[in-house]
Amino acid sequence: MIRERYEKAAEIFQKALDEPEGKRAGFIEIACEGDADLLAVVRGLLQSDSEESFLDGSLGLPAPAFDDDLDRPEEIVSIGDYEISKVIARGSMGIVFLAQQANPRRDVALKLLSIGEDTPGSLLAEATLLGRLQHPGLARIYEAGTAIATLRDGATAAASFIAMEHIEAETLAESISRAPMKRLDVARLLLGITEAIEHAHQRGVIHRDLKPSNILVDADGRPHVIDFGVGLLRDGHESAPGTRGIAGTIAYMAPEQLVGRMDQVDTRVDIYSIGVIAYELLTGNAPHGAADSIDEALLDRIRSSEVDTKRALTKSAGREFAGVVAKAMSRDRDDRYASAGALADDLRCVIAGRPTASDDGSAFRSLWRYALGHRVTASLLAGAFALCLAAILGLALASAEAGRSAERADRALESARTEALHAERIAEFLKAAFLGVDPEEQGSSVTLLDAIDYASGRIHRDLADVPAVEADVRSAIGFVYRRQGRFAEAFEQTRIAHRLHRQFHGPDDERTKGAAEELAYLTWIYEGDAAASLAGLEELLKDPDSETPAHVGWVSMKAGLVALAMDDLPRAEAHLIVAGPKLVEAYGEVFGARAMRHLSLVRLYSGDHSEAERLAREAVAACLGAAEQEYIVARCLVTLGQVLVERGRYDEALAVLGEAEVRMTALIGPSGPDVADLHATIAKAEYNAGRPAAAVERADRAVEILRSTVSLSHPDLASTEAFRMVYAATGDAERRDRLAAAYRTLDHAFGPDHRLSIEMLRLSLEHARAMNEDHAVRRLGSTLEILNERRLARLANGAG
C-alpha cells in the first residue's frame, strides 16, 4: 500500500467514525467514489475497529523471562548502565571487561562474577565494605551488584558484577615474564603492595588471592592491587575450597588456605602470598615450581616441604632481603610477620640498607644453616679479610692524618679525638664481628665471608651513631663483596656508603669519590646498565682534583671495560690507552698487562685478529711468573682463549682455557663472575668444535654463576642464556627458532648493531645456508649487511 492511499483510507475511516454506526457503510461507499480497493480497505478498518479491543485496555505484556544459562560472556554488549567495550582479561574468577559507565561517565574495569544465576544478597554488603577501601595501591571498587546483561543477539540475563577503577597497566605476571627486575625495584614494588594490603587489613578486608596477575604495575612502576576481596566474596559463596577458580593461584596460597582450614585464614595469608610473589620476582621462579594447575605433588610440596627460602634467595636478594622474604612465607603462620605493617617496616629497612627485624640476634644462629656455600680457599679469605681490615683502618688513619694537618690546633685536637673515637668504634665493631663467627661456636665450616655477612648485618645497629665510621666500614665491606663476586651485597653496601660519605664529608671528598667510582662500576657489572655506568665513570675522570696515576688508571680501566661491553670500541680504546701507562706508573710494569688484555679484545672485535693475538700473548707474558699475579695470568689466558676461538683455532683455544681454568679455580673457587666468562668462552669453543653437549654443559655453568651474581636483568646474563639456548637446540627446526629467539634477546639487551647481535645473525645465516632456505638466506644476508655497515659506521664515527 502506498502512503497516499493509506492517508485517503484513514481520512475516510476517521470521518466515518463521526457518523452514527448505522450510517457508516453508506457513508464510506460514497466517500470512496467507486474505488473498490479503497472501499475494501476502509471496510476492513471499520470491521477491525468494531471487533474487539485489540491492543486496548489495561496493557499486560508477557514479561521477559530472563534466560538462564547464558554462559556466553564474550557476547555481552551491556550490563546495566555499563556499555561493554572489550575484554581486558580472562581469569579464573571470570572475565573482565573495559566498560563505559553512563553516570558518572567514566571507564571502568567490569568484572563479571556470574551470569544467569541468582546473586547472593550478601555480595552487596561485601561490596559496600570494599568500596570503603581507598588507597593509591588499590584499584577502587565503585559498585557491585546485579543488572541485566544484554547479549549481542538480544538475549538477556541477570549478571552479577563488580565495577572497579580502570588502570592502564600491565599485570605483574606479564612484566615478570618480560624482564626480570632489579633487587631494589623488587623491594620498592613489594613495599607498595604491602602498604596497600595493610590499608585493607586495617579495615578488616583480606585479599586471599594475591598473585602477580592480580597486581597491576603502571608506567611509573607503581603497583595497584586489583580484585581486592574478590577472593572473600567468592569463597564466601562457594561450597568447598578446591573447586572451580582455585587453579592457577594455588602457588600463592598459604598452606592453611590450601588444606582448607578456613577457620585459620586471617590477614597472614596475604603476607604469605606477598612472600611468594617476592620469591618469584627475585628468582624468576615460583618457590614450589610452576603451578598452572592443582597437582598433588605441588600440594604436598607446599604443605609439607621445608623450602629453604633464605638459602635460595640470598644470592639474588642479599641476606637481609632474603630473611624478610623467608619470614613472610614461613609455612607456619605464627612464624610470619604478624601484620602487613611489620613487613612494610622491614621492606623499608631493606630499601634503606638497615638491618631488619627478621634479622634479630636470635635469628643469627639459624643463619648458619643457610650459610652460603661460598667456601673459598683460606689464603684468599685471609687476604680478603686483611684487605677489609686494612681498608677500614687505612681510611680511619687517613682521616686522622687530615685532622693533624688542620690549621688550628684545637680543631686538630678535636679532629684527633673524633678519629680516636672512630678508631675505637671500628675496633669494637671488628671484635664483635670476629666473635660472631667463632668457629668453636658456629662450627668449622664458618668462612670469613660469613664473618663479613655477619658484620654487614650489624653495621647499622652498631655504628648508626657514627655515620662517618659506618660509611667507611660499608665502603670496605662493599669492596670485599665485589671482589668476591657478591655484587648484590656490594652494590647495596656501596650505595649506602656513598650516601653517608656524601652527607658527612661532602661530594668532593676522596672517600665520596671512591664510593662513587665503585658504585658506577657496579652499575654495569651488577645492574647491567652500561650507559649509566660509563657516564658515572667518565664524570669522575673529568675531575681535575683527583689526578693520581692510580686513580686515573683504575677509573679509565673500568671505563674501558664498560665501553668494550657496549661495543663502543673507539671509546674503550681511548680509555684503555690512558689506563695502561697510568697503572704502570702507579704500580710498576706488570700492571700494564691488565690494560693490554682489554686492548687485545678491542682489536679482536675491530676485526684485527692477528694484532689481537699478539697483544693477548704479550699480556700473558708480561704477568706470567711475576709475584702475586697468578690471578691476572688466568684472566689473560681467558682473553687469549677468546682470541683463538674467534680465529677458529678451537683446540688450541681449549688448551689455553683449560690452563686458565686450573689456575682460576685454584685461586677463587668454582664460582665468581670471571669464571662465568671462562665457561662461556669454553662453551663457544666446544660448540664450534662440534661438541654441542659439552658446550651446553659449560654454558649452563656460566648461566648458573651469573644468575647468582648479577642482576637478573643484566645483558650478560641474557646473552649467555641466548647462546646456551642455541647450543642446546636439537634438530634443524628447533635450531632455527632458537637462533631467531636468541637474536631477539640480544637485540633487546644490546641493540641490533652490537657485535653479539650481529654474531647471532651470522649464525642464523649460516644455518639458513646449510638448510638451503634461499629466502631466509637472502633476507638474513641483506639484514646482516645493513647491520654490519651500521656497526662500522658507528665505530668510525666514534673514532672521529
Added chain:
Amino acid sequence: MTTDAHDLTLLLNQGSAGDRAAAERAFEHVYAKLKAMAGGPSGPGRSGDTLHPTALVHEVYGKLFSGSPGSWSDRRHFFAVAAKAMRSIVVDHARASLAQKRGGGWSRVAGIELVEGSASGGSGASGPGLDSITLVMLDDAMVELAELSPRQARVVELRFFAGLSVSEVAMIIGKSDRTVELDWRTARAWLRTRLGDES
C-alpha cells in the same frame, strides 16, 4: 535534579534536536534502565509473568528524575524514548524466545496457527496478553505503518508499548487529544487488519 537526570536531559534534548549520537545514547540509557527494572521477578511494573509497561515506564521516570518532577520537555523527550525502548525490550525478547524455541527456523505460517490456537485463552484478568509471535508480527506491521503514517506509528508506540494515556500521548506529540484518539483508532484498526490478513 540528580546528575543522572541532568545528563539524561541533555542527551534527550540533543537527541530531539537531531543529534543522532545523543539520541542513541539516551535510548541506550533508558533502555538499560527499563530492562534492569523489568528484570526482577517482583520488580516494579511486573507481577508474576506479566509486565505492565505503564507502571514500569513511570517508575523508571520517577527514578531517573527523582526529587524533581522534571520539566515539560524532559517528560516529553523521556516518554518518547522510553516508548521506543519498551518496544525494543518487549519485541527483542519475543524474537529471542522464538529463536530459542525453534532454533531460529520458525515459520510464519506455523506461528499464526499457534496464535489462533492460543488466542482464545490468552485474555486473562491482566488484559489481552500477547504472545511472542503476535508481538513479533505486530512489530513488523509497525515498521510498515511508520512508512504509511509516521505519526500514527508513534502514537501506537506511546499508547501501547509505553502504556500512556491519550492525553499524555497528545502532550508528547504536540497534537490534540482528538487527533491522537483518531490516530490511535485508525492505526489499531489497520494493524488488526494487517495481522488478520496474514492468517
